[in-house]
Amino acid sequence: MTRSTGVAAPRETHDSPTAGDTVRGTALECRGLVKAFGGISVLRGVSLTLEPGTVTALAGENGAGKSTLMKIVSGQVRPDAGDVFVAGEALRHADARIARELGVGIVPQELAPILDMTVYENLFAGRELKRRSGLLDRRRMAARAREMLEVFGVDIDPQAPMRRLTVALRQIVEITKTTSWGARVVLLDEPTSAISGHEVERLYGVVDKLRERGVAMLYTTHKMEEIRAIADRVVVLRDGALVEDRPCVDITDDEIVHAMIGRELDDLFPELSTAGDEVALRVSDLHVTGYPEPVSFQVRAGEIVGLAGLVGAGRTELLEAVFGSRASTAGEITVSGTAVRRHNAASSIGAGMALVPEDRKGAGLVLGMSVLDNATLPRLPDFSLAGWLRGRARTEAVDRAMTSVHLRSKGLGQQVGTLSGGNQQKVVLARWLTGHVKVLLLDEPTRGVDVGARSEIYRIVTDLAASGMAVVMASSDMAEILGLAHRVHVIRDGAIAGSLDRAELSSADAQSRIFRLAAGLDGTSTTLPHTQDDAS
Structure with missing residues (x-):
């Protein structure tokens, strides 16, 4: 079967950002970042730079170190070694507030808006506009919120409750909030993982607006078509090390995949x-x-x-x-x-017959329960005798199933919610191997x-x-x-x-x-x- 190696046409970049949006030169620089948790190396000397008005795709397998890198840059985690500079100024402490003051904003994959509040209340949470009397100036906040959203070409009612918005629109509100206080660097963590179709295109439009304003973006994704559609450059992490850093026009899909997993794209699909x-x-x-x-x-x-x-x-x-x-x-x-x-x-x-649903977190798994319990939930009667669970038989069956799918976990007692997305899916698949x-x-x-x-x-x-x-x-x-x-x-x-x-x-x-x-x-x-x- 023929597969495209996908060399895309170059995207237009903006070397001269709008005055006041950011400074000229490097927006973000990471030098030799090292981080380990419990003796396990997560980042190994990672260095990269982000230029104003560009989108850098951050690719890599789950566990490659992408999330840790983003947490260090956004001030949530302190590196064991190395430095982070925002527009030439060092981020000295693991403090999200300081990172934000320097101009770093993050839009996480799992959004946490206040759903019972309106759009404008979410945008101004913690920095509300007030009248001279000390009362909230709701009319001014709603009007200002509309102006902020219109910058990105979206028509969102600022007085609508957040719970009425789609996930994609909530993301745009979060991006608007992040950039409204002058962010020069925006970190986007898998922003299209929960949206599809025209909503993805709308998000791309917002990213292009940020690019035009001179904002530097680090965009985590594992989707090849997304890298081609939105990124100027791609950096790849594997096992905590930066193994690839090239303009998108100079690298093929096969080369990106090979950098991510150490093997060719054609090897993805086994022989039928x-x-x-x-x-x-x-x-x-x-x-x-x-x-x-x-x-x-x-x-x-x-x-x-x-x-x-x-x-x-x-x-x-x-x-x-x-x-x-x-x-x-x-x-x-x-x-x-x-x-x-x-x-x-x-x-x-x-x-x-068995069904592995699309929404593994909502319909396929109980995230607060263990691997063992999740693996046997649909078939508890098969592991029971006179109403009592046959613990040893259940554990042995699940252990065999998880071994066969090469589950990466700390053991059958680990909570499923702490596993990576790929390993969660393996649990859903393996549960049916026990019967x-x-x-x-x-x-x-x-x-x-x-x-x-x-x-x-x-x-x-x-x-x-x-x-x-x-x-x-x-x-x-x-x-x-x-x-x-x-x-x-x-x-x-x-x-x-x-x-x-x-x-x-x-x-x-x-x-x-x-x-x-x-x-x-x-x-x-x-x-x-x-x-x-x-x-x-």
Whole structure:
């Protein structure tokens, strides 16, 4: 299969920032940063510079040291050795307030707005405008907030409660707040991890506005298309060391991935085994609630079937309806010939079906519980005798499963919430290895996971298929669809708009064909549903 090495056209950079926005010269300089936790080296002599009006992508696997670097630069963590300079002035103490005064702002991946307060109240929290009487000047704050937001070309009602805003709009409010006190350096930690589609483009627009104002940005991401779309330069951390630092126009996708994980991009996808003849999953005329057209397909034992489509196409809804966690009004589902009751997840699990949801934190895991408890939650009866847990049998089964997926943890007692995104996903996958699963449904299995962890998850999925498990995988990652699936069904408006087999997926025009089917550019049409949840 041919993959693009992705050399992008150069982005326009701004060497002459607007007067007053920042100083000329280097906006941020890190010299020889070293940090260890508990004797484990996290950063090993990292040095880098950020220039005004540029975006530097910070790439690397989970655990490479990206978060620690950002925490040091933003004053949250003190380095064991090395220095940080902001516009030539040293950041002497691990103090976020001092870093902010020097001009460093951070927009974390996990936002923490005050949801019951309005947009303008969030923007002015801790620095409220007051009248001479000492009372809050709410009218002036709301008007000023509108002006601040308009700078970024977004129409957000400053008097709207924060909880009414999408995640993307909350991010823009946070960026506005961060830059409103004159930040010359903005750290963006995986800002698109929880947004998609047009919201990503809107965020890119905000980043471009910051670039025009001369703000230097360090933008953490593991998405290759994001690096190409927004960054002027890419720096790569691996095992705590800076191993690559080049302009984006001078480096290919393959070189970035190789720097991140130490191997080539083509090695990400294991060789697919041959599927068997037995039909493991048969879906016949399934009417998913909210969609007018029935869906029929089948998956053989050992086969990986991909579900492609645009945002809102209905992939998630279809998987959930097959599993039984979403309502369906008609149709038949069988697992190895055994009928499964519709809208009954317990019946599906009993028949040997499992679902790994898109939102692993919200629906797949209990973050405050241990690896051991999370791994056995769906199958506690299998590890119980007369109402009592068989502790040794449970521990041994989970230990074998976690070993098989190469889980990186401190042990089965570690809280899942403290694991990296890739290792959390491994726990969700491995929990089904403790029992006899015939059909595995995967919804965006590598969302929010770095390239190295993706490679391991791909190996797990192909190994499961090689063992005879039938896999249905919904993914918005085109490389994933092309590299992992034996067959692909393209979903549009909740229905199958077309399909491609393995030979067709290996052709040069496969991606174009999938997009045309997904966008309805193939000359066919489907009836739009009256109600549709855009979660997929």
